[in-house]
Amino acid sequence: MADTELEVRERAPALAAEPSQPTQRVERVTVIRPASRWPHLDVRELWHYRELLGRLTWRDIAVRYKQTSVGVAWAILQPFLTMVVFTFVFGRFANFPSKDVPYPIFVYSALLPWTYFASSVALASSSLVANRGLVTKVYFPRVLLPLAGVTVPIVDFLLALTVLFGMMAWFSVWPSAALLLAPFFLAMAVGAAFGVSLFLSALTVRYRDVSYAIPFLLQIWLFLSGVVYAISALPERWQWVLALNPMTTVISGFQWGVLGTEAPELGQSLVGVAATLVFLVVGLSYFRRSEPKFADTI
Amino acid sequence: MSTAIVTEELCKRYRIGELQSTYGTLRDSLAAAAKRLVHRDHRPHYEEIWALRDVSLEVPEGQVLGVIGRNGAGKSTLLRILTRITTPTSGRAEIHGRVGSLLEVGTGFHPELTGRENVFLNGSVLGMKQREIQGKFDEIVEFAGIEQFVDTPVKRYSSGMSVRLAFAVAAHLEPEILLVDEVLAVGDAEFQRRCLGRMEDLSESGRTVVFVSHQMQAVSQLCDRAILLERGRVVRDGPSGEVVAHYLQTVGGAGSSRSWPDLATAPGDDLARLVSVRVVDEHGETADATDVRRPVGIEIGFRVLRTGGPAVFPKIKVYNARRNVVFNALDTSSRWREPSSPGEYVSTAWIPGNLLNEGLVTIDVGICSLNAPKLHPHAGCVDAVSFHVQDEGEGDSARGLFTGQLQGVVRPLLEWTTDER
Numbered sequence: 001m002a003d004t005e006l007e008v009r010e011r012a013p014a015l016a017a018e019p020s021q022p023t024q025r026v027e028r029v030t031v032i033r034p035a036s037r038w039p040h041l042d043v044r045e046l047w048h049y050r051e052l053l054g055r056l057t058w059r060d061i062a063v064r065y066k067q068t069s070v071g072v073a074w075a076i077l078q079p080f081l082t083m084v085v086f087t088f089v090f091g092r093f094a095n096f097p098s099k100d101v102p103y104p105i106f107v108y109s110a111l112l113p114w115t116y117f118a119s120s121v122a123l124a125s126s127s128l129v130a131n132r133g134l135v136t137k138v139y140f141p142r143v144l145l146p147l148a149g150v151t152v153p154i155v156d157f158l159l160a161l162t163v164l165f166g167m168m169a170w171f172s173v174w175p176s177a178a179l180l181l182a183p184f185f186l187a188m189a190v191g192a193a194f195g196v197s198l199f200l201s202a203l204t205v206r207y208r209d210v211s212y213a214i215p216f217l218l219q220i221w222l223f224l225s226g227v228v229y230a231i232s233a234l235p236e237r238w239q240w241v242l243a244l245n246p247m248t249t250v251i252s253g254f255q256w257g258v259l260g261t262e263a264p265e266l267g268q269s270l271v272g273v274a275a276t277l278v279f280l281v282v283g284l285s286y287f288r289r290s291e292p293k294f295a296d297t298i
Numbered sequence: 299m300s301t302a303i304v305t306e307e308l309c310k311r312y313r314i315g316e317l318q319s320t321y322g323t324l325r326d327s328l329a330a331a332a333k334r335l336v337h338r339d340h341r342p343h344y345e346e347i348w349a350l351r352d353v354s355l356e357v358p359e360g361q362v363l364g365v366i367g368r369n370g371a372g373k374s375t376l377l378r379i380l381t382r383i384t385t386p387t388s389g390r391a392e393i394h395g396r397v398g399s400l401l402e403v404g405t406g407f408h409p410e411l412t413g414r415e416n417v418f419l420n421g422s423v424l425g426m427k428q429r430e431i432q433g434k435f436d437e438i439v440e441f442a443g444i445e446q447f448v449d450t451p452v453k454r455y456s457s458g459m460s461v462r463l464a465f466a467v468a469a470h471l472e473p474e475i476l477l478v479d480e481v482l483a484v485g486d487a488e489f490q491r492r493c494l495g496r497m498e499d500l501s502e503s504g505r506t507v508v509f510v511s512h513q514m515q516a517v518s519q520l521c522d523r524a525i526l527l528e529r530g531r532v533v534r535d536g537p538s539g540e541v542v543a544h545y546l547q548t549v550g551g552a553g554s555s556r557s558w559p560d561l562a563t564a565p566g567d568d569l570a571r572l573v574s575v576r577v578v579d580e581h582g583e584t585a586d587a588t589d590v591r592r593p594v595g596i597e598i599g600f601r602v603l604r605t606g607g608p609a610v611f612p613k614i615k616v617y618n619a620r621r622n623v624v625f626n627a628l629d630t631s632s633r634w635r636e637p638s639s640p641g642e643y644v645s646t647a648w649i650p651g652n653l654l655n656e657g658l659v660t661i662d663v664g665i666c667s668l669n670a671p672k673l674h675p676h677a678g679c680v681d682a683v684s685f686h687v688q689d690e691g692e693g694d695s696a697r698g699l700f701t702g703q704l705q706g707v708v709r710p711l712l713e714w715t716t717d718e719r
Binding site: 028029030031032033034035051052054055059062063066131133134135136137138139140292293295296 | 312378379380381382383384385386387388389390391392393394395396397399401402406408410411415418419422423424427428451
């Protein structure tokens with residue numbers, strides 16, 4: 001049971017009536033009750049608010065690079081410059097393993113899903129606090145805010161993807177048939193980012209410390225995700241431990257598709273999928289349980 | 299007529315300690331948790347306040363309900379629950395119809411976006427469909443009067459412009475139920491007039507409106523009914539005029555009647571003392587509120603204590619809410635020309651209808667004698683009683699069909715003649 005429920009009952013035939021003729025419309029009954037201890041996600045309500053999700057996402061995209069001189073090029077510059085630095089530091093000097101593809105393209109293809117994940121978590125975790133004015137002044141399913149937060153960086157991802165294709169042509173690396181599975185791995189990244197952000201955004205409402213901890217958390221997470229080195233080069237025992245981090249599966253799965261490197265181990269991938277689902281369930285239930293207090297505590 | 303809003307024993311509890319620790323850090327919480335582990339039954343100490351207590355209401359469709367009360371009485375909490383921004387601690391509410399809420403003008407405006415973009419954003423935040431906003435876009439921009447600036451970022455707007463734009467969006471929201479919180483507190487007089495006008499349009503078209511405000515004149519004019527909240531409870535519920543008058547009496551008024559049962563301590567000297575003062579309507583009933591069109595009486599009871607004094611007579615002094623003296627009036631009846639014999643007298647001063655302006659009226663009473671060139675007061679009471687003058691807005695008072703503020707110390711209904719030439 002949700003904190004509040006939205007029921008739609010048909011009373012009059014739902015004709016295409018103008019909003020100014022309230023009698024001829026579907027009557028909406030809103031029931032307001034105390035918060036329940038075990039809330040669920042009201043999917044029908046989310047569907048009802050889909051336009052708002054679109055607007056919020058669009059707003060964040062529109063605002064993201066306003067009043068910057070290179071604008072949207074930042075979406076490409078960020079992973080690209082990181083790739084250059086990583087190539088020198090980890091590829092040249094440290095000589096990290098890179099699954100037999102040139103290190104620059106190896107690290108860039110890993111940076112794409114990673115950058116998506118990191119900016120999603122950063123953006124979505126602060127989404128409730130950043131939209132304080134909305135949260136305290138108008139009702140809508142709060143889930144929309146972190147959801148918009150993990151949707152916005154998809155645009156950056158798609159832009160940066162064009163550079164990957166350029167690099168693939170340059171290094172003559174060809175995708176495998178597993179490219180068809182790439183959307184699945186990316187969906188997994190979205191799910192993991194959403195799950196983590198649900199938890200962190202609700203926690204940020206209560207403890208502002210979280211916003212300081214997030215950059216640090218992401219930095220450590222980066223090194224546990226197989227971005228700068230190939231996970232497959234680690235001892236197998238560690239591979240299984242790191243499989244609990246969904247981003248390892250996402251990254252090796254994505255590279256499998258675009259670079260034709262070896263497939264991620266199935267068992268480890270399943271662990272990753274399971275971990276993603278756990279993130280989502282835990283994140284969502286913590287979020288929904290904190291939700292009734294957002295407006296009072298934010 | 300069907301019901302638009304029903305609430306059943308709505309309660310909302312805040313823990314003061316909790317509110318304060320909201321901005322606390324994770325470290326504080328961990329420390330508190332550790333403390334609780336060590337001292338077994340160390341439960342955190344919270345002071346509880348009930349922002350709302352057993353509020354049961356039924357608002358029929360089409361009614362305009364005013365919610366009044368002091369700061370912190372629970373008005374905004376009630377609206378926040380009805381708009382689902384926060385949840386009640388216990389109780390239940392049911393809302394029938396599409397809800398639009400205006401808790402703040404310009405909710406969700408983003409400074410980096412242009413006026414056009416913000417109209418769409420704000421519209422969807424307020425619950426409008428894309429199609430609806432599209433259809434009303436030109437109207438909204440025209441209403442706000444910012445045609446040249448639609449494609450300028452809102453951060454470059456003057457504050458007046460952005461408020462106008464925000465209100466224009468909100469004004470074009472067409473909910474079946476509108477919840478409004480103190481929107482009128484912002485903006486200039488012109489803007490407030492527009493807000494009121496728009497709300498009036500809405501209520502005339504049969505929408506249900508719940509209106510929280512500190513502007514008593516607006517509440518008594520716009521609302522059919524009002525509730526008065528005090529420490530989270532509904533203490534008064536009835537026609538808006540009566541509830542507003544009652545509220546004004548309790549916060550700024552002197553009350554509509556008072557008496558001094560003990561002659562020894564009653565105001566006065568050895569010649570005359572006051573016994574009672576009351577505001578009465580035409581039927582002699584004590585009244586907190588009066589109709590601007592009807593006469594109102596100030597009934598003064600006093601006692602003359604001895605013979606041999608000068609001739610005394612009652613007098614009133616009338617103030618409006620801004621503390622301007624509206625007028626003074628003496629009882630000029632010939633019976634007061636000679637000294638009165640000892641005894642109790644009750645005189646009523648009848649203030650005619652269509653004289654006082656709307657608002658709270660306060661009366662000083664006195665028992666005086668003539669002592670040229672001055673009046674010599676024998677007994678007197680400052681702020682003895684007060685009452686609230688209201689206009690039902692039926693068109694036959696001096697304001698006619700005008701609904702805005704009609705300035706003036708007095709408000710006579712004049713006779714107008716017109717010749718056609």
